Amino acid sequence: MGHKFTLVLSREITDEEGELLKEAGFSGATFATDTLPTDADVTVTKVDFDDTAAPSLAEAIETALETVKKVPDLTVPGLTVPAVPQPPAAADGDVLVGEVVKEPAGK
DSSP states (O other), X not given: OOEEEEXXXXXXXXXXXXXXXXXXXXXXXXXXXXXXXXXEEEEEEEEEEEESXXXXXXXXHHHHHHHHTTSTTOOOOEEEXXXXXXXXXXXXXXXXXXXXXXXXXXX
């Protein structure tokens, strides 16, 4: 499982711009046409990511934002990051990961 997030670009991109973005680092991203949530008359491109290469979510987002700058007059007015479920906290005495160790001989 990678780092999942969505960028909303400031406008609908052309096929050539989409290819440029894919070559520059958006190769595994999914592109879709949508409208701005605040103005349904403005057509934009949404880009969904599931980045498995970046070591952290922050680095994945930073890389994506830098890549967008390669297309003139394109900005990112929206970023959505889904909630990441946290593992349950361990109570005292719980074993989360481990193995049974036999007592040494002679005890």
